Ligand SMILES: Nc1ncnc2c1ncn2[C@@H]1O[C@H](COP(=O)(O)OP(=O)(O)O)[C@@H](O)[C@H]1O
């Protein structure tokens with residue numbers, strides 16, 4: 001097992017109160033495997049990723065429980081210098097917004113090259129050659145001519161490719177891509193996602209792909225974890241979830257995917273809003289929005305029921321949901 005997150009809890013202490021952002025998340029990623037993490041905005045996807053990367057905003061954030069086993073080591077027990085050695089070299093992250101992640105006053109070649117001078121002790125000349133090689137690899141046209149240019153001279157899609165190049169530079173074992181294509185045009189989104197998936201397969205890296213777009217993950221992911229209010233509500237191999245969701249929330253997300261055959265038709269969207277994380281409703285957090293909710297859903301937090309050996313759903317009515 002490459003990565004195993006066990007019962008992770010993260011809260012944010014703010015002036016207004018305590019936001020319970022992550023409330024017992026467990027998931028695993030194998031070598032070469034892609035896990036897609038889905039859920040509406042505010043469900044704790046990024047906070048979980050930041051805890052794994054060791055870049056959580058502490059304070060106000062605080063990890064109050066759990067373990068993050070990476071290649072057998074609990075990252076939460078490491079000191080900062082131990083974490084720093086892993087970050088970049090063994091796990092890397094790709095963010096939504098390349099423009100704010102890249103340094104505006106440093107050429108892209110210098111930024112990619114820096115990874116090799118700092119981590120591998122390469123000369124600047126060799127590092128620049130490596131930068132060109134990586135830019136070629138992520139298919140930036142005329143890499144040799146553009147290596148000296150600055151981030152603002154590239155289009156959004158090309159900048160995202162540069163971030164992918166930087167993430168891949170040290171050949172990490174795990175990549176976390178947090179909404180890597182959300183800021184891009186639809187056609188460019190598909191190209192960037194294809195590139196990422198291809199490189200991931202080639203290099204046999206584990207990939208955590210965070211997105212709120214179920215349409216994107218069908219071709220790319222091996223399995224899915226659906227998050228709601230800081231918990232996993234369903235997890236399954238990707239084809240099983242698409243065939244028949246076992247949680248009403250997943251079902252709602254699936255029905256929100258725009259479909260080519262229904263152009264112009266209004267999209268189904270899940271009614272209501274995700275809960276305030278300072279006041280998560282008792283029982284199943286989804287119950288106020290759930291068409292299936294009964295008394296038990298308002299009383300007790302549902303455990304993750306075993307639907308099949310590869311599948312879990314945190315719904316008392318998973319059978320009915322599967323059949324419906
Ligand atoms: N830096 C922060 N300070 C305070 N609260 C935060 C911070 N980052 C995240 N949170 C809280 O955690 C919740 C989950 O955030 P996040 O993991 O970013 O959601 P998403 O699923 O959209 O990635 C937010 O809605 C917010 O309440």
Ligand SMILES: [Mg+2]
Nearest residue numbers: 045046047178
């Ligand atoms: Mg996020």
